[in-house]
Amino acid sequence: MPPKLTVSQNVINRLKNVHEKLAGNLYGVIHKNTLLIIGVNINDHQQDSDIINGFPTGIDIYGVVSVGNRTLEEDEVKRITGDVDVTDTPLYMSCILGPAQNVIETFFTINNQLEKTSYEIISEKDIYSQFVHIRLITELPFVSGISPQLIKDSFSNLRKQLINGQVVFNIPKTNIFLMGVECEENVLLGLTGDPTVGEICKKSTAFEEGYTSNLKKKKDVIEMDFLRMVMMKKATRDSEVDFKIHTPVVHIDKCISEMVKVTLKVDTLVIVHKHKKLVTLYSLLVESCCRFLRLLEGIMVNNVKLCNGDNSYISPLETFHFFPELCGHFITRTFIKNESEELREKTRRLLHKQLLLPLNQPLFRTGNRFIFDGDAQGGGILINPHENLNPIKNGGEIALVKGKYRYYHYCQNNMDDNGWGCAYRSLQTLASWFLLQGYTDREVPSFQDIQKCLVDIGDKPSNFLGSKQWIGSTEVNFVLNSLLNITSKILYVSSGEDMASKGPELVYHFKNHGSPVMIGGGVFAHTILGVDYNNLSGEIKFLILDPHYTGSEDLDIILKKGWCGWKGVKFWDKTAYYNMCLPQVPTCI
Numbered sequence: 001m002p003p004k005l006t007v008s009q010n011v012i013n014r015l016k017n018v019h020e021k022l023a024g025n026l027y028g029v030i031h032k033n034t035l036l037i038i039g040v041n042i043n044d045h046q047q048d049s050d051i052i053n054g055f056p057t058g059i060d061i062y063g064v065v066s067v068g069n070r071t072l073e074e075d076e077v078k079r080i081t082g083d084v085d086v087t088d089t090p091l092y093m094s095c096i097l098g099p100a101q102n103v104i105e106t107f108f109t110i111n112n113q114l115e116k117t118s119y120e121i122i123s124e125k126d127i128y129s130q131f132v133h134i135r136l137i138t139e140l141p142f143v144s145g146i147s148p149q150l151i152k153d154s155f156s157n158l159r160k161q162l163i164n165g166q167v168v169f170n171i172p173k174t175n176i177f178l179m180g181v182e183c184e185e186n187v188l189l190g191l192t193g194d195p196t197v198g199e200i201c202k203k204s205t206a207f208e209e210g211y212t213s214n215l216k217k218k219k220d221v222i223e224m225d226f227l228r229m230v231m232m233k234k235a236t237r238d239s240e241v242d243f244k245i246h247t248p249v250v251h252i253d254k255c256i257s258e259m260v261k262v263t264l265k266v267d268t269l270v271i272v273h274k275h276k277k278l279v280t281l282y283s284l285l286v287e288s289c290c291r292f293l294r295l296l297e298g299i300m301v302n303n304v305k306l307c308n309g310d311n312s313y314i315s316p317l318e319t320f321h322f323f324p325e326l327c328g329h330f331i332t333r334t335f336i337k338n339e340s341e342e343l344r345e346k347t348r349r350l351l352h353k354q355l356l357l358p359l360n361q362p363l364f365r366t367g368n369r370f371i372f373d374g375d376a377q378g379g380g381i382l383i384n385p386h387e388n389l390n391p392i393k394n395g396g397e398i399a400l401v402k403g404k405y406r407y408y409h410y411c412q413n414n415m416d417d418n419g420w421g422c423a424y425r426s427l428q429t430l431a432s433w434f435l436l437q438g439y440t441d442r443e444v445p446s447f448q449d450i451q452k453c454l455v456d457i458g459d460k461p462s463n464f465l466g467s468k469q470w471i472g473s474t475e476v477n478f479v480l481n482s483l484l485n486i487t488s489k490i491l492y493v494s495s496g497e498d499m500a501s502k503g504p505e506l507v508y509h510f511k512n513h514g515s516p517v518m519i520g521g522g523v524f525a526h527t528i529l530g531v532d533y534n535n536l537s538g539e540i541k542f543l544i545l546d547p548h549y550t551g552s553e554d555l556d557i558i559l560k561k562g563w564c565g566w567k568g569v570k571f572w573d574k575t576a577y578y579n580m581c582l583p584q585v586p587t588c589i
Contacts, residue, residue, distance in 0.1 A: 002089045002108040003035040005119040010328030011040050012121055014356040015095045016102045018067050026063040026091055027055060031273040035062060038329050042354050051354060053295040054332045056133060056269040057288035063091025074114050081109055124328050128224045132197050134270040136288055138231035139263050146258045148301045155297040159290045166234045169285050178282055186282040198274025201225045231289060267319045268292040269330055299334055320369035326357055333364055348589050360587045362438030382407040382553050385564045386529050386543060392566045394541045396534030399507045402514025406432035409549040418550055420468045423525035424450055425547035426518040427476045430583055431484060433516055439586060440484045453479050472520040473579040480583055491580040496572025503533035503540045513585040521578035541566045
């Protein structure tokens with residue numbers, strides 16, 4: 001009997017926006033005879049892509065999709081579903097191109113025949129209310145000769161060591177251990193009863209390293225539960241196991257050879273239903289580690305480099321997890337350090353095409369990486385405090401900053417810039433937005449970086465370095481352009497009373513660029529995060545992020561005291577002129 005079928009709203013949206021013929025795979029997870037299709041990947045026959053190793057373990061290929069002018073014949077479907085080996089009833093999704101909207105139909109392959117089936121569309125919020133992500137972190141020693149075949153052999157031996165039952169999993173800072181025993185059921189130590197993963201997540205607030213995180217959207221909230229685990233390897237044999245001791249035999253082969261010895265940093269994700277028993281996760285966690293090693297193997301094999309024919313080396317690797325909202329699920333990417341930007345951009349472009357993602361904005365640069373609770377994220381600086389404000393009621397068109405930024409303000413990082421550093425802090429907020437959106441990989445510039453930049457380009461004399469001199473919107477424009485290669489538009493207002501006249505231009509900026517705006521006037525600088533502009537009455541409200549705040553990162557105080565909040569035209573000084581720096585978003589990937 002085929003399972004009940006549910007499909008992510010995100011998958012439906014991406015397929016309905018396709019305007020050309022193509023084919024690909026459908027990725028999903030199954031629980032209690034319900035198949036959830038959570039991802040889609042378009043095949044590119046010119047590239048050897050092993051994208052399945054980038055999905056969280058637990059997600060597998062459950063079917064195929066074709067986009068075109070017709071539904072495929074049964075023989076064609078049988079041929080293209082031949083590689084689907086996790087189910088006897090692979091799914092076939094047909095997306096018929098239409099002038100107004102594509103039409104999507106689904107079929108299960110049952111007894112070599114197509115049987116049409118209905119499907120239910122499910123939102124990301126509903127998906128992640130049912131599932132938990134487990135983040136598995138460990139380190140593994142890796143020793144290998146430097147050649148593609150030797151690297152493959154070494155990775156194969158490493159994976160064999162993981163599947164022999166000699167590894168255990170632990171929730172950090174607890175005595176909870178999950179063990180695998182050959183020919184017996186898994187063993188759970190440190191807990192009584194038979195808890196589910198969801199029950200453990202509810203208790204995880206008591207664990208320092210077990211944690212829960214939230215992804216926030218403008219109109220809705222996706223609550224995502226995470227559980228962190230580490231893997232350890234048994235250092236000794238079980239005392240009750242009888243084994244024979246043999247005299248070691250050593251074979252010596254004298255030759256010149258090169259070896260690589262590194263510590264592989266494993267950081268991988270598993271997705272499981274909340275009702276799954278914790279004790280049953282052992283094999284899934286082992287497979288997650290093995291899948292990650294296959295990902296590293298492919299990268300290492302493809303990037304063994306030869307220098308002058310006799311020296312070889314393997315570039316260091318770094319791994320990040322990404323959760324593009326347009327994608328709706330995690331993708332894990334491993335990067336080669338010091339790899340050329342040209343090659344990275346080529347790889348990103350291919351990934352965007354495979355996942356049916358737009359080609360005009362970065363989603364898989366290091367700045368786009370997902371920040372887990374407990375990870376370093378700008379020294380504890382608040383991210384997007386405005387999302388916790390109550391809705392404004394001005395009756396106009398609301399246009400807000402898009403994406404994430406950090407709230408920089410006076411006296412952070414033990415630096416006393418009270419009275420002179422507000423424009424620097426606003427500039428740092430703008431720079432953080434471009435970093436967190438992936439438009440740059442450069443970290444947010446320090447005060448020293450900002451002052452040195454202005455001296456280097458000839459805007460300021462050398463004695464500006466280390467001073468407490470103010471800067472304004474013009475200097476913010478120079479620094480963004482020089483350090484981040486970001487151009488800006490400057491708006492001039494002769495008086496605070498005229499700020500309402502810039503309502504249409506600010507609405508256009510936030511709708512089309514979405515970057516925060518720095519505004520300077522008189523002796524003060526602020527950051528504008530959005531506007532509510534009533535075109536009929538001319539009434540306007542500004543969403544202001546105030547860099548003059550000197551307290552700790554206390555969100556309640558910041559919101560209650562209005563350091564982040566909606567302000568009217570009277571907020572601006574009617575005797576001062578204002579300059580606004582509107583950073584323009586580049587088209588890139």
